[in-house]
Amino acid sequence: MSARSPDFTSIAFRQALGRFPTGVTVVTACMPxxxxxxxxxxxxxxxxxxxxLVFWSLSLGSSSKxxxxxxxxxxxxxxxxxxFDIASRFASGTREQRFEGVPLVRTAGGQLRLDLECAAWFECYNRHRFVEGDHLMLLGEVEHCEHSPALPLIYHAGGYDLTPARQ
Incomplete structure (x- = not known):
């Protein structure tokens, strides 16, 4: 048995997914x-x-794949x-432009980390990766993490939500 063909367009699917708010991350790596x-x-x-364990995915068309x-x-x-400016910078431009003027620090594990007050960061071992559909799926085993009290940047309905959370 297999799934039925979708009864919606890719645009409708993208719009429906956009109703789910997500956090915004920048993922970095450095090969020797x-x-x-x-x-x-x-x-x-x-x-x-x-x-x-954490999970994220990357388009097969990404220049970083x-x-x-x-x-x-x-x-x-x-x-x-x-x-927001960091999210925008790392969403476009060349590799060099993305890192230009951004302070970096090496972690105890030897990785380069953005030396910024992020809401959190996770240093991960690349435990498993596989292709599914039009994306590379990556499963990371967290070796170190830190967090701050900063409110996270939220992405919702095709844009960044800059409204602070209310309690």
Missing amino acids: GEDPVGLTVSSFNSVSLDPP SVFERCERYIIHVLSAEQ
């Missing part, structure tokens, strides 16, 4: 002897607490509400 790569990703989720297929480790930065 190569410049760092990074991109804005909103397809990030927790998978397991024991072991600590070859690095994430090969790298052993990467860092997922959960952006704060004030980091």
Whole structure:
């Protein structure tokens, strides 16, 4: 048995998915002897607490795909509400433009991390990757994480939600 063909257009599917708000992350990696790569990703989720696992996906058409297929480790930065400019920068432009003027620091695990006050960050071992549909799926085992009290940047209905959360 298999799934029935969709009874909707890809535009309708994208619009329906856009009703689900997500956090905004920048994922970075650096292969030995190569410049760092990074991109804005909103397809990030927790998978397991024991072991600590997270999941994200990357378009097969991404210029960064070859690095994430090969790298052993990467860092997922959960952006704060004030980091809209960082999200925009890492969503377009060349590799060099994305990192230009952005402070970096090396983690204890040897990875380059954005030296910014992100809401959280996760240093991950690239545990498993596989292709499904038009995306590369990546399962990361978290080796280190930190968080701050900063409010997260939210992506919803095709744009960034810059409205602070209310309690």
